[in-house]
Amino acid sequence: MSRRTEIDVRPITEAEFPDWNRALNTGFLQPPAVAEEQLEARRRQFVPGRSLGAFDGDRCVATFRSFDQELTAVGGGTVRADAVSNVTVTATHRRRGLLTRMMAQDLAAAKERGDVVATLIAAEYPIYGRYGFGPATTMTEWAVDVPRAGLDRRWAAPEDGGRIDLVDGEDVRGLGPGLHGWLRREQPGAVSRTELWWQARTGVVNMNGTPWTEPYYAMYRSADGGVEGLASYRTDDHWGDAKQPLNTATVEWLIGVTPAAERALWHYLCSIDWVQTVKSGWRSPDDLLPHLLPDPRAARITTQADWLWVRILDVARALTARTYEGQGSAVLEVVDRAGLTGGRWRLEAGPDGASCVPTTESAHLVLDVAELGALWLGDASAVRLAALGRVREERAGAARVVDALLRTSRRPWCPDMF
Incomplete structure (x- = not known):
């Protein structure tokens, strides 16, 4: 052998x-x-x-x-x-x-x-x-059945006085980083993008070795002229019997830094002649898209899955880096088999800030560092994790206290694959 x-x-x-x-x-x-x-x-x-x-x-x-x-x-x-x-x-x-x-x-x-x-x-x-x-x-990814959506196919411009323009890759490289920075300040779970990210998505560099074909880029300007949204999308060329168009517009990415920008860009995409289906690309699970349509059922979920995974390396800095809507405290025993950041921590948090310090007090909630990573951005529920046996309450009601502290009104979202 x-x-x-x-x-x-x-x-x-x-x-x-x-x-x-x-x-x-x-x-x-x-x-x-x-x-x-x-x-x-x-x-x-x-x-x-x-x-x-x-x-x-x-x-x-x-x-x-x-x-x-x-x-x-x-x-x-x-x-x-x-x-x-x-x-x-x-x-x-x-x-x-x-x-x-x-x-x-x-x-x-x-x-x-x-x-x-x-x-x-x-x-x-x-x-x-x-x-x-x-x-x-x-x-979450949606496929919008455009005829069912209930939008007026005679749509010509945003109802708020703004406008949609088609732009080129150079415009996107100039405007995109600033817009993404604006989005990132508001969106928990968003990550930074490099200059290379923008170059790869506008044809300046070729990361995957396949021939480059330029997509369409749509830009939204508000009534006062400010750029508040950009989208990149591609279309196919598919026709059915009797010359019926069956074309699909597939969104590669869409940034709307205001609800008005999101509404205008989605309505534009659902108004393009011959397009019968709009595929949304990677979106937040509580994205506004379905409810921007007269008939939300026209937006059918085609994919929903876990996306960004987080590994906490410094419990105290992670828990004090975020904000808290409610007031409360909890003692967390964090189990880290790799020995990088485990221990027992007292979290005191409220709208005015937070502290997280080592403690010898009895733990209220015991959890693996992986479960803390799932909870940190506010999407997972400690109550659900306790029901699944993945966190353990040492004090009755501790999971509800942790949920009241950590969970957020809008779900975190990472727009990027990396």
Whole structure:
């Protein structure tokens, strides 16, 4: 019987970058060969020490990348995040602890840097809870049956005196970052976007190696001339019998920083000649979209699933970085098997601020750090988690107290995949 060779897990070098990308493509079931244009674009994401590889001899068999990110907490403050991405293990090398080794290295480095949380978008649900990540936001996609929606197909302009204009990629690169910054100040769960993000979505760089075709970009200006919304969308060319149009408009992303902007952009998309279906792209589960239509049932949910996962790296800083609508206190015993941020903490919180300090008092609620990650942005319910056996009340009613403190009136949402 042949002996397995020792697998070396380490930060990759520039020379190893092509092989690392081949392993990355293989893990995500993409063609293994990486086009030079794609490789050059991905090099712009390369940060020494933040891209890890597992090597069997000189062949890369697992990949892992992290990068600096800002995450918006409840109330609009931001925290430093260690964003985890590009996680793969080649099928020939599964069940050897490679992800565990890469994750341990990365989270330890993030803790040392002073990051408050780590984040990721989980391709598979069962993997990341064991590393202390909890599902903190939900993503919903709708398909709007345009004829059923009840909008007047003679719609020509927003009813509020604003206007919709089609713009180009250069306009988007100029206006988009400011609009996204405005959104991010208001939206818990939103994450920062780099200049590369905007370039990749306007054709300046090609990250996926497929031929670029420009989408449509729609911009909303309010009656006073201010730009308050942008959307990127694509259309197909599908016709049925008797020359009946069956076209679909698929939204790639949509930013509306005011309700008026959201209303105008969705109404515009549902008024385009020949378009019978509008696919919303990734939206918040309590998005306004269905109720901006005369018949909300015209918007059918096609996807709803966990989205942004959060791993708390510093309990005290995380809980004091966000705001609280109610007043109260709780003693939380946080279990962290990795030893990064566990312990017993007294949270005192109210509209004027919060404190979170270590304590020797008896715990009111005992929970894993993954469950704290799920609760932190205000979407999950401690009462539901207690019913599921995932948190434990040491004082009767503690879960309700924690819900009253942590839950939010609007659900958190992360508009991005990373």
